[in-house]
Structure formats: C-alpha cells, structure tokens
Amino acid sequence: xxxxxxxxxxxxxxxxxxxxxxxxxxxxxxxxxxxxxxxxxxxxxxxxxxxxxxxxxxxxxxxxxxxxxxxxxxxxxxxxxxxxxxxxxxxxxxxxxxxxxxxxxxxxxxxxxxxxxxxxxxxxxxxxxxxxxxxxxxxxxxxxxxxxxxxxxxxxxxxxxxxxxxxxxxxxxxxxxxxxxxxxxxxxxxxxxxxxxxxxxxxxxxxxxxxxxxxxxxxxxxxxxxxxxxxxxxxxxxxxxxxxxxxxxxxxxxxxxxxxxxxxxxxxxxxxxxxxxxxxxxxxxxxxxxxxxxxxxxxxxxxxxxxxxxxxxxxxxxxxxxxxxxxxxxxxxxxxxxxxxxxxxxxxxxxxxxxxxxxxxxxxxxxxxxxxxxxxxxxxxxxxxxxxxxxxxxxxxxxxxxxxxxxxxxxxxxxxxxxxxxxxxxxxxxxxxxxxxxxxxxxxxxxxxxxxxxxxxxxxxxxxxxxxxxxxxxxxxxxxxxxxxxxxxxxxxxxxxxxxxxxxxxxxxxxxxxxxxxxxxxxxxxxxxxxxxxxxxxxxxxxxxxxxxxxxxxxxxxxxxxxxxxxxxxxxxxxxxxxxxxxxxxxxxxxxxxxxxxxxxxxxxxxxxxxxxxxxxxxxxxxxxxxxxxxxxxxxxxxxxxxxxxxxxxxxxxxxxxxxxxxxxxxxxxxxxxxxxxxxxxxxxxxxxxxxxxxxxxxxxxxxxxxxxxxxxxxxxxxxxxxxxxxxxxxxxxxxxxxxxxxxxxxxxxxxxxxxxxxxxxxxxxxxxxxxxxxxxxxxxxxxxxxxxxxxxxxxxxxxxxxxxxxxxxxxxxxxxxxxxxxxxxxxxxxxxxxxxxxxxxxxxx
Numbered sequence: 001x002x003x004x005x006x007x008x009x010x011x012x013x014x015x016x017x018x019x020x021x022x023x024x025x026x027x028x029x030x031x032x033x034x035x036x037x038x039x040x041x042x043x044x045x046x047x048x049x050x051x052x053x054x055x056x057x058x059x060x061x062x063x064x065x066x067x068x069x070x071x072x073x074x075x076x077x078x079x080x081x082x083x084x085x086x087x088x089x090x091x092x093x094x095x096x097x098x099x100x101x102x103x104x105x106x107x108x109x110x111x112x113x114x115x116x117x118x119x120x121x122x123x124x125x126x127x128x129x130x131x132x133x134x135x136x137x138x139x140x141x142x143x144x145x146x147x148x149x150x151x152x153x154x155x156x157x158x159x160x161x162x163x164x165x166x167x168x169x170x171x172x173x174x175x176x177x178x179x180x181x182x183x184x185x186x187x188x189x190x191x192x193x194x195x196x197x198x199x200x201x202x203x204x205x206x207x208x209x210x211x212x213x214x215x216x217x218x219x220x221x222x223x224x225x226x227x228x229x230x231x232x233x234x235x236x237x238x239x240x241x242x243x244x245x246x247x248x249x250x251x252x253x254x255x256x257x258x259x260x261x262x263x264x265x266x267x268x269x270x271x272x273x274x275x276x277x278x279x280x281x282x283x284x285x286x287x288x289x290x291x292x293x294x295x296x297x298x299x300x301x302x303x304x305x306x307x308x309x310x311x312x313x314x315x316x317x318x319x320x321x322x323x324x325x326x327x328x329x330x331x332x333x334x335x336x337x338x339x340x341x342x343x344x345x346x347x348x349x350x351x352x353x354x355x356x357x358x359x360x361x362x363x364x365x366x367x368x369x370x371x372x373x374x375x376x377x378x379x380x381x382x383x384x385x386x387x388x389x390x391x392x393x394x395x396x397x398x399x400x401x402x403x404x405x406x407x408x409x410x411x412x413x414x415x416x417x418x419x420x421x422x423x424x425x426x427x428x429x430x431x432x433x434x435x436x437x438x439x440x441x442x443x444x445x446x447x448x449x450x451x452x453x454x455x456x457x458x459x460x461x462x463x464x465x466x467x468x469x470x471x472x473x474x475x476x477x478x479x480x481x482x483x484x485x486x487x488x489x490x491x492x493x494x495x496x497x498x499x500x501x502x503x504x505x506x507x508x509x510x511x512x513x514x515x516x517x518x519x520x521x522x523x524x525x526x527x528x529x530x531x532x533x534x535x536x537x538x539x540x541x542x543x544x545x546x547x548x549x550x551x552x553x554x555x556x557x558x559x560x561x562x563x564x565x566x567x568x569x570x571x572x573x574x575x576x577x578x579x580x581x582x583x584x585x586x587x588x589x590x591x592x593x594x595x596x597x598x599x600x601x602x603x604x605x606x607x608x609x610x611x612x613x614x615x616x617x618x619x620x621x622x623x624x625x626x627x628x629x630x631x632x633x634x635x636x637x638x639x640x641x642x643x644x645x646x647x648x649x650x651x652x653x654x655x656x657x658x659x660x661x662x663x664x665x666x667x668x669x670x671x672x673x674x675x676x677x678x679x680x681x682x683x684x685x686x687x688x689x690x691x692x693x694x695x696x697x698x699x700x701x702x703x704x705x706x707x708x709x710x711x712x713x714x715x716x717x718x719x720x721x722x723x724x725x726x727x728x729x730x731x732x733x734x735x736x737x738x739x740x741x742x743x744x745x746x747x748x749x750x751x752x753x754x755x756x757x758x759x760x761x762x763x764x765x766x767x768x769x770x771x772x773x774x775x776x777x778x779x780x781x782x783x784x785x786x787x788x789x790x791x792x793x794x795x796x797x798x799x800x801x802x803x804x805x806x807x808x809x810x811x812x813x814x815x816x817x818x819x820x821x822x823x824x825x826x827x828x829x830x831x832x833x834x835x836x837x838x839x840x841x842x843x844x845x846x
Contacts, residue, residue, distance in 0.1 A: 005637040007601025011752040015116055023766060024118045026074055028527040035071035036528050037063040038507055040536030040544070041078045044104040044126075045085065048111045050576040050583055050609075051537075053593050054619060057609040058573055058687070059535045060117045064748035065681050067118070068772040074528055076510040077112065077119040079105050081128035083499040084162055084178060087432035091464045097432040098460065101128060111593065115602045116752055123513040127434075127502035132509065134455035135519040136502065137437040141448045142558050148194045151446060155264055155331070156425060157293075158186035163468045164429045165190060167498060170543065174295035185264075185289050190427040191436055191495070195550045199224055199419040202549055211569030213616070216541045223542050225420020230404050232413040234259065234339065236271075237311035237320050243267065246334035246418055249344065250403045251396040254388040255362035256339040259312050260305065260326035260351070263288045265336045268308070271323060275309030281325055288327050296327050303328055303351040314339075315412045316389065316403075326351060332422055342378065343370075349378040362387050363396050424547065426498040431462065431470045433496025441483035441490040450484050456492070470494065503544055504551035507531055507566055519560065526562055534567035541572070571615060571685060578621035591621060603750035604630040610687040610749055633753060635698055636746065640739060640757045645709045647761055649716070650736035655729060663734040664783075666704055670738040671779040673697045677745045678775070687749070694745050701738055706731060736761075744773045789814050790841040791823040807834050814840055 018024065028034075039059040042052055063075040081101050090097040105126060112119070125132055143149045157166040161181035165188060170177045195202075203224045206217045229248040236243060243259065261268065263285040272278040284306045288296065295301060305326035314321055328347055329338055342352035343361045352359060359372040365383040385391050391399050407413030427436065435456040437449035449456055459478045462471045472478055472494040483490040505519070511528040512521035530552075536544075545567075552566040575582045578589040596605045608629040613619040640647065659667055673693045680690035707715060707728050718725040740761065747754035747767050758767040782803045787810060789797040797819040801810055811832055814820055820842065827844040834840050 003638055003641045005634045007603055007633070007752070010756045011116060011602050014752045014755045015113065017766070021766070023768065024075060024120050025122050026072055026120055028524060029072050030527070032070070032072040034074065034528055035066040036074045036531045037066065037533050038076065038510070038531045038535070040534070040540065041080050041503070041506065042108065043080045043083060043085065044101055044108055046104040046107065048108055048593055050591050050593060050621070053115065053605060054576055054609045055535060055573055056112065056115065056117055057606045058571065058615050061610060061687060061748045062533060062681070063118050064751060064768060065772065067768055068747065068770065070771065074510070075118050075120060076123040076513070077117070077121065078125035078506060078510070079127065080499065080503050081105065081126045082433045082502055084164070084430055084432070087430055090432070096460065098128065114597055115606070123510050125506065125509060125513050127506065130455050130457055131516065133434045133457070135509070136434055136497070136505070137449070137454050137456060138451060139505065139519055139555065140497070141437060141451065143193065143554055144448055146558055148197065148554055149191060150194065151189060151191050153187060153189045154425070155185050156188050156190060157183045159183055162430070165425060165427055167425055167500070167543070185293070188427070190425045193424040193426055193550070195424045196419060196421055198550055198553050199226070199421050201553060202546065205565060209565065213570065213572055216538065216545065216570060216572060219541045220546055223421060223546065227418045229416060229418065230407060230413050231335070231416045232315065232339065232407060234312040234315060237313055241267070243312050243323070243337050244335045245337045245339050246416060247339060249341070250407070250413070251385065251399045252341040252344045252362055253314070253316050253339060253403065255341040255343050255360045256314050256321060257342060257352070257358045257360055258321050258340045259323040260329045260338050260340050260348070261323060262329040262331040262336040263325050263327070264331040268325060271308040271310040277307055277309040281306050281308055284325060291327070293330050297330060301328070303347055303354065305351060305355070324355070333420065334418060343372065343375065344378055344380055346378045346380065349375070360387060424550070426501055427495040428498055429470050429495055431458065431464070431472055431496070433499060434502065436493045436495050436497055438493040439481055439483060439490045440493065441486060441488060443488055444483055444485045447483055447485050447490070500543055500547050504547045505555065507548070508555070508561065529561070530563050530565060531567045533569045533571065535571045535573060538572040545570070573615045574613065574618035576619050576621060583621070596626065600626060600630045603753050604633055607633065607691065607750050611691040612688070614688055615685055632695060632698070633750065635702070636742065636753065636757070639698060639701060640743070640760060643706065643735070643739070644760060646706065646712055646732050647736050647739060649712065650732040651729070654733050654737060655726070659730060659734065660727070662705065663730055666700060666734050666738055668779055668782065669697055669700055670741050671775040674741055674745065674773050674775040675780065678772070681748070691749060694742060697738060697742060701735065704735060706735055741773050743767070744770070785837050787814070788839045789817065789820055790839065791820060792843060792846070793841060796820055796823055807836070810834065810840060814842070
C-alpha cells in the first residue's frame with residue numbers, strides 16, 4: 001500500500017468534494033442553535049499574507065469545531081474593497097480601480113479556497129458592489145432623517161500625500177495611518193456621523209461585553225473619555241464676555257494664575273485687537289495650526305505659548321490673570337480654554353517656569369508642607385486646601401463638591417459631564433469610495449438623493465489628476481444634476497464616504513447577502529445576529545470596532561436591527577513576527593503562503609499557525625516549526641496506513657470486561673486527550689496545547705504493543721473464545737479507539753488529512769457530518785500514578801503506586817526499591833521531600 005503523504009492531491013480532492021456538496025452553505029433553521037463565526041474581512045491588496053492565514057486558520061478551526069458540535073454555523077467571507085490603496089495602485093499601474101480590485105479579489109479568493117477554509121461562498125460580498133453601495137447610501141439617508149448625520153465646517157486632519165481628510169482615529173503619532181505622511185490642519189466643510197449621541201451608551205455597554213479582551217475595552221473607554229467636572233465662567237477683564245473653561249480639578253481654582261487657550265479659539269482675534277502682541281500672536285497661531293494636534297499634546301513636546309495682551313478675572317479670587325495662547329490646548333477638548341494651575345498640573349508648571357509666571361500652592365499633602373520656592377514639579381495628589389478662602393482646610397475631594405455647589409448657586413459655574421469622543425467625520429476627497437448621496441441646491445440647500453434614485457454610482461470613464469486629488473469635481477456629467485425638491489439646477493456632492501463606513505455594517509449584510517429589498521432581511525438578521533465570535537487584529541480596537549458598535553446602535557434606533565451590540569465575543573489575534581519584526585515587504589521578511597502550500601500543503605500551514613503560539617500572542621515564525629508540523633502530518637498518515645488492515649478489522653466499540661494495564665492506560669490517555677482538546681477549544685482557545693496533547697497521544701501509539709497483520713490473521717483463525725484471540729481483539733480495539741479519536745480531534749485543525757484518513761477507515765461521507773467525540777468520565781479516573789524517585793536531586797527510579805496510596809506508604813515502598821538502595825545503602829536519610837502524585841526526593845548524607 002502506498003504510504004507516502006501527498007498533501008496537494010488530498011487537499012484538491014476534498015476541496016472539490018466540499019464545493020460539489022455545498023458543505024458550508026447554510027440557511028436559517030429554527031430547530032438548530034446558530035453560531036455566527038466571522039473574521040474581519042480583508043482589503044483586496046492582491047495577495048494574502050501570513051497574518052491573514054493565521055487569522056483565518058483560527059476562525060476556521062472554531063467554525064468546524066462548532067459544526068461538529070451540531071451548531072448551524074454561518075462562516076462567510078467578503079472584501080473591504082473601497083479605499084485609497086486601490087486608487088493609488090490603479091494610478092500607478094494605469095488601470096481602473098474597479099478592475100484592479102476585481103483582479104485582486106479573484107486571485108485572493110483562489111488563495112483562500114486553496115487553504116480549505118469552510119466559507120459559505122454563496123454569501124460573498126464586496127463593498128464596492130453597486131448593490132452594497134446602494135444600501136449603504138440608503139442607511140446614510142435614514143441616519144440623516146433621524147438627525148444622526150450633519151454637515152459643518154471644521155478644522156480637519158488633512159493628509160497632503162493622500163489628498164484627503166482623516167478621522168481623529170486615523171492619525172497615529174501625528175502621521176497618516178496609511179502613508180505615514182505628516183498630517184496638517186485644514187478647514188473644510190464636512191459630513192459627520194453623530195457618534196457622540198451614543199457616547200454614554202458606548203461606554204456603559206463596555207461593561208456588558210464580557211467576551212471582549214480587557215485591553216480592547218480599556219482602549220475604547222479611554223477613547224470615549226468620560227470626565228466629570230465643572231464648567232467655570234471666567235469674565236474677561238476688558239469686556240462683558242466670559243471665557244468658559246471645563247475642569248475636573250475645580251478644587252485647585254484658587255491656584256489659577258493664568259489662562260491658556262487654543263490657537264484655534266474664536267476669541268483669539270478679539271483678545272489681540274489693539275494689543276501690541278497682535279502680530280506675534282498671529283504668527284504663533286499660524287505656525288502651531290500647521291502642527292499635528294496629537295503631537296502638540298504629547299508629554300515630551302515643549303510647552304510654548306504667547307501672551308495675548310488680555311486678562312481674565314478668576315471668579316473665586318477676583319484677580320486679573322493673563323491669557324496665553326498655548327500649543328498644548330486643543331479647541332475640540334473641553335471648551336478650548338483651560339485655567340492654568342502651575343502648582344498642581346505638570347503641563348502648567350512647565351509653562352509657568354518657562355514664562356516666569358507666578359505659583360500658588362492651594363493643596364498640601366497631609367503631614368507635609370510644600371513651598372512654591374522649593375517646587376521642582378507640580379503636586380498633583382490629594383490633600384487639604386490651602387489659600388482657598390472659605391474652603392481652606394477641606395480635603396480636596398470634599399472641596400470639589402462644595403465648590404461646585406457654590407458655583408452653581410452663584411451662577412458662575414455648573415457641573416458637566418464631558419467626553420473625549422468627537423463626532424466621526426466621514427467625508428473623503430477621493431474617487432474610489434462610496435459617493436455621499438446628497439445634492440446641493442442654491443434654493444433648497446443640501447437635499448438627500450431620493451431612495452428610488454439610489455445608488456449614486458461612480459462614473460467609470462475617468463482620468464486621474466496628476467496632483468492625486470479626486471477627479472469627481474471635474475466631471476460635469478456627474479456633478480451637474482437637478483434638485484429633487486424644486487427641479488432647479490443643482491450639483492452633486494463629490495466627496496465619498498470614509499471606508500470605515502463600509503466595514504461598520506457588513507456583518508449584518510452577510511445574514512441575507514442577496515436581499516434586494518432592504519439592507520438585510522429582518523428575519524435572517526433576527527436568527528443570525530449578533531456575531532457569536534469575531535476575530536481580528538488589536539489595531540482595530542478603536543476605529544473599526546467602535547464604529548461598528550455605533551452603527552449597530554444607530555440602526556437599532558432607526559428600526560433596522562433588534563439588538564444592541566454587534567459582536568458577543570472578540571478575539572484579537574497576535575501578529576506574525578519574523579526576524580524580530582512584523583512581516584512586511586519593506587523589512588524583507590515576508591513568507592509567501594503560496595510557497596508553503598506548494599511545498600507542504602494547507603494542513604501543515606494550518607497546523608503550524610495554530611500550534612506555534614496561543615492565538616492572542618504574537619507568533620514567531622520558524623522554518624523548523626513548519627518542518628516539524630509537516631513531519632507530524634506524515635506520522636499521522638503512516639500511523640493509519642501502516643495499520644489500516646488491523647484498524648479496519650477492529651470493532652468500533654471496546655469489548656466488555658476489564659482491560660489489561662497498558663490498554664487501560666491508553667484508553668485513559670485517549671479520553672484525557674478528548675477532554676483536553678475539547679476544553680482547550682471550547683473554554684480557552686488554547687489551540688497550541690490542544691495540538692500538543694494530540695501529539696502526545698500519537699507518540700504513545702507508536703510504542704503501543706500491537707500484533708502485526710500476520711499475527712492478527714493467526715489470531716483470527718482461533719476460536720472466538722480463545723483468550724489469545726480475545727486479548728488481541730481488546731488490544732486492537734483500544735488502538736482503533738485512539739486512532740479514530742486522533743482523526744476526529746485533528747479535523748478542525750487539519751481538515752483534509754482528517755477527511756482522507758476517516759474515509760480510509762471506512763467512514764461514510766464527510767467527517768464533518770459526524771459528531772465531535774465525547775469523553776467517558778469514568779475512563780479519566782486514575783487507578784495508578786507514576787512517581788519519579790530522586791536521590792539528592794537525581795532521578796534514580798520510577799514507580800507505579802495506587803492512586804489512593806498514602807504518603808507514608810509511598811515513602812516506605814520507595815525505600816525498599818533495589819534501584820534506590822544502591823544510592824542510599826549505608827547513608828543517613830536526612831529528609832524526604834514528597835510532591836503529591838508526582839515526585840519523591842530522598843536527601844541523604846554524602
């Protein structure tokens with residue numbers, strides 16, 4: 001019989017079978033419990049990389065496992081197809097983005113199919129498809145109707161390289177998240193989603209997402225940034241206007257010795273009118289406005305500013321305090337102005353030291369006295385109020401409440417809750433995106449495109465501009481139109497939506513991907529949603545995951561969805577690391593999955609990806625590890641092929657009666673392995689330790705005493721009551737039970753070889769039509785335990801003892817061992833150290 005493991009032929013065979021039998025196409029079935037498994041869909045860049053492979057191997061394992069547990073499993077795949085990279089690539093290669101994207105999708109689909117993933121390809125979607133775009137525009141208009149979409153002019157993050165706006169979440173350390181160009185500030189009229197309307201709910205529901213990693217929830221909570229504080233009104237010294245500030249440290253207000261305002265603050269121009277500092281302030285504002293806001297607020301950035309020439313009045317001390325324009329104050333945080341308390345805020349302290357501004361300590365720690373002249377840093381801790389009028393002597397936490405009460409009574413302040421989260425600007429000045437369905441009429445204003453006219457489609461006959469800007473404003477046939485309300489001349493919006501809009505609702509579309517009367521069928525969504533297990537990278541913790549949560553709540557309130565959150569459980573898998581860095585073309589450390597598939601086959605790639613590290617940890621690439629996975633596949637293959645005749649002859653169930661000791665141990669190990677593999681998948685997602693347990697069982701089978709085929713034929717000729725025949729039958733039955741369990745346990749990890757070996761042993765149809773193996777609790781009970789015996793720390797013997805033996809019985813038996821006596825005879829036993837059930841160390845004098 002041919003024993004050679006040829007993965008490519010086996011995998012092609014079973015992939016064709018799965019497609020022919022439509023194994024993974026599913027529909028709603030109220031009689032079966034559903035399980036919706038989804039990996040974050042890929043951007044069609046042209047090739048899948050090992051990060052994709054790892055992500056999808058994890059998801060496919062869980063999907064196949066749940067399938068074998070009897071769940072009705074939805075496991076779809078699609079493409080996040082709009083976006084700037086396709087547009088830039090199309091410009092570079094002189095091909096239309098649609099063609100570039102389609103070619104990439106076709107290639108990547110074949111790669112994913114070659115991996116043998118259990119996707120329901122009948123539900124495949126692409127976000128650049130006109131049908132998908134239509135229903136996304138329809139959702140936009142519904143949100144517009146409900147007041148969740150608005151337009152305003154505002155300073156925005158502008159990437160000069162990409163020639164487009166970036167959301168706050170898309171600016172990383174002052175750089176564009178895609179091209180890493182320096183981001184600048186620019187005023188533009190933009191469309192916004194009112195995500196702040198859901199700030200409190202998004203924050204509160206974090207505590208209900210018990211299936212999400214704490215790290216992700218912490219990142220979302222910090223980004224939403226809820227703060228309890230007081231808005232205090234500081235009158236301007238030379239006018240009737242007031243300068244409102246928001247502070248969470250109202251207890252320090254008596255120490256406010258100057259004010260800091262953002263360069264973008266609308267009062268700046270009024271404050272500098274007629275002042276000798278006017279030109280200096282204007283130059284400063286111009287220079288700072290070109291800097292990235294995140295960089296401006298970084299702790300290690302030098303704090304700088306300029307005096308406006310104007311003063312405010314501290315409402316509690318009634319002192320005139322100077323107003324500075326400062327680089328670290330942002331207009332969108334709080335009110336764009338802060339009261340500066342240099343003794344109790346480190347930023348203010350550094351600023352005051354630089355510009356020689358006065359210090360006043362107003363909070364003293366207990367049992368310690370702080371003098372302004374001795375301060376080398378701000379004191380930001382708790383303590384008792386000092387130099388604070390009628391509030392002096394109060395602990396600062398009590399003082400916060402007392403001061404807030406006083407300010408509300410005197411109408412100089414009020415308690416407020418503020419959020420760091422800002423509304424989501426979705427306008428992008430690029431071509432390859434979903435058009436915003438708005439028409440501008442000089443009479444009627446901004447008018448929604450009628451639903452019956454959707455989708456607003458991108459024109460295909462285009463010429464890209466050399467400066468990289470969108471060609472849409474230059475296309476009269478696209479721009480010029482009639483107003484839907486008055487019929488007059490109008491112009492179409494030429495901005496497209498942020499690509500994160502497309503990924504904010506695709507998971508719901510999968511529930512009824514072919515629905516042509518609505519974004520999704522209500523009954524299908526009711527059955528399948530929410531997603532039971534979502535899998536993707538930690539880099540999406542804020543942008544995609546937060547936007548998807550917002551969209552879900554918005555669509556719920558519009559009446560489209562019946563649930564609050566999109567993803568019940570979330571797994572954020574680690575990166576794939578090679579040579580100490582994340583795989584990337586720029587670092588030259590990329591491993592091509594195609595090369596691995598040609599050399600080793602899909603099952604080996606899958607096994608290594610799942611075995612090399614826990615899914616939430618980074619995976620260090622190892623060529624030796626891949627080779628090891630391939631060798632293990634070969635061991636499993638030979639284990640079945642070399643004993644196929646005996647395995648086929650063995651009965652499916654164990655004969656009744658007691659088992660010989662070595663058969664009992666193998667039977668126990670088999671059921672221990674079933675339990676561990678089940679628990680590691682079901683409870684912990686510890687796939688690497690599950691594989692390790694299966695490997696141990698395979699190793700045990702290679703040394704398990706088994707009759708040869710000739711010996712078995714001789715035994716078969718004996719009378720059925722002959723004890724030799726019966727013992728041989730028990731032995732091969734226990735062996736078959738273990739081998740069959742291995743094949744089933746490997747099925748979610750390495751489905752192709754599992755299908756082939758299952759068929760070889762006479763299995764009917766697909767192994768995935770069978771149930772996941774269950775373990776026998778009685779088989780897990782250990783009647784004997786192995787004790788490792790050491791003398792002075794060196795292993796000298798291994799003994800088997802009854803599981804119920806006492807410590808004294810084990811010590812007595814061990815000291816009688818001939819192997820132990822060789823090293824203890826004539827020596828004094830100083831002490832005996834016993835680790836229950838595992839080890840006994842005898843310490844003797846030397």
